[in-house]
Every structure is written in structure tokens, then in C-alpha cells.
Amino acid sequence: MSDAPALRPFLPTDVPVLAAIFAAAIEELTGDDYSEEQQQAWAAVAEDEGAFGKKLASELTLIATLRNAPVGFASLKGKDHIDMLYVHPGAAGQGVASMLLDALEKLAGGRGADKLTVDASDNAEGFFRKHGYVAKQRNSVTVNGEWLANTTMQKTLGAKP
Numbered sequence: 648m649s650d651a652p653a654l655r656p657f658l659p660t661d662v663p664v665l666a667a668i669f670a671a672a673i674e675e676l677t678g679d680d681y682s683e684e685q686q687q688a689w690a691a692v693a694e695d696e697g698a699f700g701k702k703l704a705s706e707l708t709l710i711a712t713l714r715n716a717p718v719g720f721a722s723l724k725g726k727d728h729i730d731m732l733y734v735h736p737g738a739a740g741q742g743v744a745s746m747l748l749d750a751l752e753k754l755a756g757g758r759g760a761d762k763l764t765v766d767a768s769d770n771a772e773g774f775f776r777k778h779g780y781v782a783k784q785r786n787s788v789t790v791n792g793e794w795l796a797n798t799t800m801q802k803t804l805g806a807k808p
């Protein structure tokens with residue numbers, strides 16, 4: 648079996664493992680930019696697996712696997728908004744998110760999008776900048792009663808990063 652990461656579409660049976668990846672990514676990869684209270688409120692979004700699964704199924708969700716096990720996921724909302732991008736801390740820094748993002752950009756292009764937007768968390772802003780996304784606007788959103796800042800970023804598809 649190859650050790651290279653692979654992509655496949657989301658299946659309803661993936662929900663528990665994706666909820667675990669979501670919580671672990673937030674807990675272990677966002678602590679430089681968000682307080683423990685903010686991290687807990689954000690991670691709690693996946694606690695209601697029914698609602699979390701519904702959201703994943705309502706968007707175009709891709710799963711990244713390593714040796715057949717899911718290690719990350721990304722979702723495209725409509726034709727031009729990246730809603731979620733999460734990689735398990737144990738698989739971070741190996742290009743998994745870059746692979747997911749490249750695939751979503753191609754799928755968005757296939758849906759007729761000429762640009763893509765994302766509300767990037769502060770820890771992910773550098774990652775998106777590296778991939779050609781430009782900051783447009785700072786936002787504050789409430790998640791489970793906590794205020795979290797993020798930045799709306801945009802990339803023109805077809806343009807060089």
C-alpha cells in the first residue's frame with residue numbers, strides 16, 4: 648500500500664472520525680492564536696455529530712487518507728467558498744491540506760467559480776497566503792458563546808499565486 652496521501656469523496660460513515668479530526672486539529676494546532684475557552688467552544692461544534700454530518704453532506708466534502716485512514720478533510724460551500732479545512736495534528740506539515748486545497752480549487756473551477764473565498768482562522772492565514780489568498784476583511788464571529796476572530800481571504804482562480 649502506498650504511503651502517499653490520497654483523496655476520496657466523503658461518506659456518511661466518516662462522520663465520527665472527521666469529528667475527531669476536527670476537535671484534535673483545533674485543540675492541538677490553534678493554541679498560539681486562540682484561548683483555551685475559544686478552542687473549546689470551536690471544537691464543540693462537532694459534538695452534535697448529527698448536525699456536523701448534515702453540514703458535511705450538504706457541502707462538497709473531500710477526505711484525505713494516509714494508508715486508507717482519514718487524516719484530513721475539506722469542504723466547498725456553493726461554488727466559491729471554502730467552509731472547512733482540517734488536518735489531524737499527527738499528519739500536519741506533510742502537505743495534506745495543500746492537496747485538499749488544490750483539489751477544491753479545481754472543483755470550484757469546474758463549478759464555474761472565478762474566485763474562491765475562505766474565512767481563515769488566524770493560525771491558517773499564513774497557509775492560505777502561501778497558496779495565493781489575499782486578506783480582504785477582518786471578522787468577529789460568535790461560536791458557542793465565544794467571540795473568535797478570522798479573516799476573509801480571496802484568491803482569483805487561474806491567477807498565479
Ligand SMILES: CC(C)(COP(=O)(O)OP(=O)(O)OC[C@H]1O[C@@H](n2cnc3c(N)ncnc32)[C@H](O)[C@@H]1OP(=O)(O)O)[C@@H](O)C(=O)NCCC(=O)NCCS
Nearest residue numbers: 672733734739740741742743744745767768770771773774
Ligand atoms: C491549517 C491546516 C489545515 C494546515 O494543514 P497541513 O496539512 O499541516 O498543511 P500543509 O502541510 O499542506 O502546509 C503547507 C504549507 O503551509 C505552511 N504553513 C502551514 N501553516 C502555516 C502558517 N500558520 N503560516 C505559514 N505557513 C504555514 C507549511 O509550513 C507548509 O509549507 P511547506 O510545504 O513549505 O513546508 C492545519 O494546521 C489545521 O487543521 N489547523 C487547524 C484548523 C484550522 O485552522 N483550519 C482552517 C480553518 S479556515
